[in-house]
Amino acid sequence: MALADIGVYGLGVMGASLARNFARNKNHVAVYNYTADLQENFKNLYSTEADFIYAKSAEDFVAKLSRPRCIVIMVTAGDATDAVIAELSPLLEPGDILIDCGNSHPGATARREAALGEKNLFFMGVGVSGGQQGALWGPSIMPGGSDEAYARVGPMLESIAAKAPDGTPCCVHVGPGGAGHLVKTVHNGIEYADMQLITEAYDLLKTGLDADGDQLARIFEEWNRGELESYLIEITATVLAHKDCETGADFVNVIDDAAGQKGTGKWTVQLALDSAAPVSVIGAATFVRGISGEVAQRQAVWEAFDSNQPCLDVDTWNGLTGDEARAAFVSDVRQALYASKIIAYAQGFDQIALSSAENEWSVDLGAVAGLWRAGCIIRARFLDRIMEAYERAPGLALLITDSYFADALRGCEAAWRRVVAAGVVTGIAVPAFSAALSYFDAMRTHRLPTALIQAQRDFFGAHSYRRVDKPGVYHVRWEQQGRPEDRLS
Numbered sequence: 001m002a003l004a005d006i007g008v009y010g011l012g013v014m015g016a017s018l019a020r021n022f023a024r025n026k027n028h029v030a031v032y033n034y035t036a037d038l039q040e041n042f043k044n045l046y047s048t049e050a051d052f053i054y055a056k057s058a059e060d061f062v063a064k065l066s067r068p069r070c071i072v073i074m075v076t077a078g079d080a081t082d083a084v085i086a087e088l089s090p091l092l093e094p095g096d097i098l099i100d101c102g103n104s105h106p107g108a109t110a111r112r113e114a115a116l117g118e119k120n121l122f123f124m125g126v127g128v129s130g131g132q133q134g135a136l137w138g139p140s141i142m143p144g145g146s147d148e149a150y151a152r153v154g155p156m157l158e159s160i161a162a163k164a165p166d167g168t169p170c171c172v173h174v175g176p177g178g179a180g181h182l183v184k185t186v187h188n189g190i191e192y193a194d195m196q197l198i199t200e201a202y203d204l205l206k207t208g209l210d211a212d213g214d215q216l217a218r219i220f221e222e223w224n225r226g227e228l229e230s231y232l233i234e235i236t237a238t239v240l241a242h243k244d245c246e247t248g249a250d251f252v253n254v255i256d257d258a259a260g261q262k263g264t265g266k267w268t269v270q271l272a273l274d275s276a277a278p279v280s281v282i283g284a285a286t287f288v289r290g291i292s293g294e295v296a297q298r299q300a301v302w303e304a305f306d307s308n309q310p311c312l313d314v315d316t317w318n319g320l321t322g323d324e325a326r327a328a329f330v331s332d333v334r335q336a337l338y339a340s341k342i343i344a345y346a347q348g349f350d351q352i353a354l355s356s357a358e359n360e361w362s363v364d365l366g367a368v369a370g371l372w373r374a375g376c377i378i379r380a381r382f383l384d385r386i387m388e389a390y391e392r393a394p395g396l397a398l399l400i401t402d403s404y405f406a407d408a409l410r411g412c413e414a415a416w417r418r419v420v421a422a423g424v425v426t427g428i429a430v431p432a433f434s435a436a437l438s439y440f441d442a443m444r445t446h447r448l449p450t451a452l453i454q455a456q457r458d459f460f461g462a463h464s465y466r467r468v469d470k471p472g473v474y475h476v477r478w479e480q481q482g483r484p485e486d487r488l489s
Ligand code: 6PG
Pocket: 103, 128, 129, 130, 131, 188, 191, 260, 261, 262, 263, 264, 265, 376, 377
C-alpha cells in the first residue's frame, strides 16, 4: 500500500475538515484519532471522498506515513497537545515533522520546538483560521517553524489554503519558532476587537434608531458593500436578520448576553503587556467579555444605580432633523466603526512587529496582511490596503502613518468624535470606540502629560527621570527642598 504524504491526528471538527481538504487537494492522507469512535465516524461519513489510510494505533499510523513524516496535530490546545507529542515522538525518526494546528500559545510552541529539536525532530506551530468551513474549503494558514520544515510541509499547506482574489494562497511561512502561533493569537485579538467594535455600532444604531433586526441587518448589508466589507460585517447582517425559530423574535434578542471566550484574546493582551504593545482596543474588547460575564456584579450595579436605559435620540443629529438626522447618524457610526477598526488593526500589527523584533523573527507584516485577505475570521477588503501600505514602506512606524489610512482617519475623525461623545453623554458603553479614539489622540499628542507620572515616581520611589533639555538621568532629593537635582548617569 502506498504510504501517506501527511497524517492528521485528531478527527474532531477541525481535524476531519483539514484531512478532507488535504485529500481533496491531491495529498494522500492517513488519519488517526485516539478514540476509535471519531475515526469510525470519519470513515462512515467520508471514506468515499478519498482513499484515506486508516490506522489502528499510533504505531500503525506512523508506519503508514512516507518519510520524512509530516503529522498534523489537531487536538485541544494545552495538555492534550503535549500528550499527543509524548505519544508520537518516541515513534518518530530524525527529520520527521510534527505540525500543531491548534490555537496554542506561542510560548508553548517555542518550548515544544526546542524539546523536540533535541531529538532531531521538527515542530511547527501553525495558526489556522476560518473555523470548520475554513478548514474544509480553505483556511488562512500562519505557519511558523524552521525553513527546512516549511520546505517539506509548506507546499501541502499552501495547497489547502484559501486563495486571495489574486489567486495567492493565504499561507506564508511567517517565521521561525512561535511566530506562526503569535500571528494567529494576534489575529484572534484583532477578531475580539473587530467583533466588539461591531457590537458597539449595533448598540448605538439599535438604541438611537430604535431599530429592529431587519432594519439593522439592512444597514450592515449596506456597509458590507463599502470600505467595511468583511466576513464579520457580513455574518453580522445575517445574524441580525435571523429570527428565533421558537418565538419568532429577533434571534439576538433571545440570546444570553454573557459572552464566552476560549482565551486567545486574553493571551493577546498578556503577550502585548510583555512586549509593551499598547493594544488598548483589543484589551477593551477582552475586558468587555469579562464584564458581560460578571452577572452578579452587573445585577447589583443595575439595582444600585439609575437603571433607566440610555436615551439616544437621533431625531436631531449634528444640526439636522428627521430623516436627514437619522441618515447622518448612521453615516457617523459607520465612520466611527471604520476609524476604530483601523486603529485596532494598527495596534495588532504593531504588536506583531514588536514581538517579532524581540524574538528576531523578521515577520513580514505585508505578508501577514496578505494571508489574512481570505479564509480567516478577520478577512476584510481593507486588508489589501494594509498589505499595500507595508509593501510601500516595510519599516512603517505605525499603520496609521501610511497616507491611505491617515487620510481615512482624517476623513472619519469628526464623525468618530460625535459618536463617542454621544455614547458617553447618553450612557451607552463604547469602550472599544473610545479606547481607539483615545489611543489616536495620545499617539498624535506631541507632549503627553505622562511627564507628571515620572515626577510622581521620582517623588515616592526615587525612580529617576530624563529631561527634555539635556541628556542624562536625574533624581530630586525631594526631602531637601531647593537642593539641585542629582545627575545619576
Ligand atoms: C478562527 C477562530 C477560532 C475560534 C475562536 C474562538 O480564527 O477560526 O478565531 O480560532 O473559533 O478563537 O474564539 P473565542 O476566544 O471567542 O472563544
